Amino acid sequence: MQPKQRQRLDQTQRWTFSQLFGLTRRNPFMISRWVLRWVSVGILGGLFAALYWNILELLTHVLQKVPDWGVLLLMPLAGLIVGLVIHFLGNPGEIGVIIDNIHFRSGRLDINKNPAMILASLVGISAGGSAGPEAPLVQVTGSFSTWASDRLKLQGEDVRNMSLAGMAAGFTALFGAPLGGAVFALEILHHQYVVEYYQALMPAIVSSCASYLVFALITDLGIAPTWYFPQYSLEGINDIFSAILLGMIGALAGWIFIGIFHGCDRLFARIPGPIYLRTTLAGLGLGILAFSLPLTRYFGHDQLALIVTTSFSGVLLLGLALGKMAAIGVTVTGGWPGGFIIPLFFIGACLGKAIAVFFPAINPSLSMICVMAAINAAVTRTPISTTLLLSKLTNFAPLTPILFASLLGFFFAPKVPLITSQIKSQHDT
Numbered sequence: 001m002q003p004k005q006r007q008r009l010d011q012t013q014r015w016t017f018s019q020l021f022g023l024t025r026r027n028p029f030m031i032s033r034w035v036l037r038w039v040s041v042g043i044l045g046g047l048f049a050a051l052y053w054n055i056l057e058l059l060t061h062v063l064q065k066v067p068d069w070g071v072l073l074l075m076p077l078a079g080l081i082v083g084l085v086i087h088f089l090g091n092p093g094e095i096g097v098i099i100d101n102i103h104f105r106s107g108r109l110d111i112n113k114n115p116a117m118i119l120a121s122l123v124g125i126s127a128g129g130s131a132g133p134e135a136p137l138v139q140v141t142g143s144f145s146t147w148a149s150d151r152l153k154l155q156g157e158d159v160r161n162m163s164l165a166g167m168a169a170g171f172t173a174l175f176g177a178p179l180g181g182a183v184f185a186l187e188i189l190h191h192q193y194v195v196e197y198y199q200a201l202m203p204a205i206v207s208s209c210a211s212y213l214v215f216a217l218i219t220d221l222g223i224a225p226t227w228y229f230p231q232y233s234l235e236g237i238n239d240i241f242s243a244i245l246l247g248m249i250g251a252l253a254g255w256i257f258i259g260i261f262h263g264c265d266r267l268f269a270r271i272p273g274p275i276y277l278r279t280t281l282a283g284l285g286l287g288i289l290a291f292s293l294p295l296t297r298y299f300g301h302d303q304l305a306l307i308v309t310t311s312f313s314g315v316l317l318l319g320l321a322l323g324k325m326a327a328i329g330v331t332v333t334g335g336w337p338g339g340f341i342i343p344l345f346f347i348g349a350c351l352g353k354a355i356a357v358f359f360p361a362i363n364p365s366l367s368m369i370c371v372m373a374a375i376n377a378a379v380t381r382t383p384i385s386t387t388l389l390l391s392k393l394t395n396f397a398p399l400t401p402i403l404f405a406s407l408l409g410f411f412f413a414p415k416v417p418l419i420t421s422q423i424k425s426q427h428d429t
Helices: 011-018 033-063 068-089 095-104 111-127 134-151 157-175 178-187 198-219 237-269 275-292 303-309 314-333 341-358 364-380 383-394 399-411
Strands: none
Touching (some): 033 157, 157 383, 237 314, 237 364, 275 314, 383 399
8 A cells, every 4th residue: 555645735835835935045035936926916906906096086086077967968878888898899797707717717817808897997987887996906907917827827726826816906906905805805706615715815915915005105095094983992792792783784784785686687687789778778777866866876985984974864874775775786787897895885884874873872883884894794705804804994993893793794695695606616626
């Protein structure tokens, strides 16, 4: 009987576990080529994200000046342009397509989809669509890493790890949280096993740190918290029980959102004809929503700050939450590219503040952040990274309430996830 051979690790794992920093007898400070590759991916990802963000800010600043009634014309026109871009350049897909590629195509993301994704998303987001820039950033940075892998003649898991490092760079640039962005890039890939591609964790973290540094240097974003919530300190066990209750409410909100989303999807699926007809009709629906509830316009980055700092009635906050759910559903299922992480945070903030209005004994910051965490974890199945991201975005120091709320959202989510490509057989590779 032959002795059991030691399982061979692929090249990325060897560098990750034993030579991450290139420690050798000849030069103990030599950095390995893998670290240099991950850093390069992060730097280029940060550069692209900064350029994309600056263009998006410029376009948004111009289009924000349209009067309230003008959105009824602007949004359908933007939808027509988005549809024409997709019609002539091809459908760039959404986060579900990216996840499928990670699972079933060895992590290979198609760089040819980038022109359509960049142009369509810039038009849709700047005009006021309720989808954020995370999907465009992740698609472009991840596909560039695939392209770089081909140039380096990498194979197998090395290609997947490089693509995941690029995706992490895109997430981090948007959220300004290197650890949270790295974990999110891995956690969103599977609805049940959380961080499945653990071997890519170090590439993702290294790339995220490089992307964060470059993006922050150029834009001055991501250093301070994105939203300034009123100060809160964890004072007793009752706050943990409140976080659990709020997490259950956030999970229920996730169910409602998913139901509305599927309803919008079925509605748009019945519309025949070319894609630009559907995107134009989606623009009309978004224009009507924006005219009726102006805070439902855009993906919520700036609007969430108004929810935190301004007094609203509980009824209006509930109306904004439901209106935003409809706006996200119309945007994404209507063919406008983008993600829904920050829009989900906006919904959670509205619901959480409404709860604090109706029940003044509950701390508003605790209520808002816990519902934000739960609804995002319920929809995206990312409890760990949601906790890390919200702690950074809001400067909310006690992690424990956020974690409890995120876990409640995760475990009470529907069995079938909204992003169906997160379902992956354990035998698939």
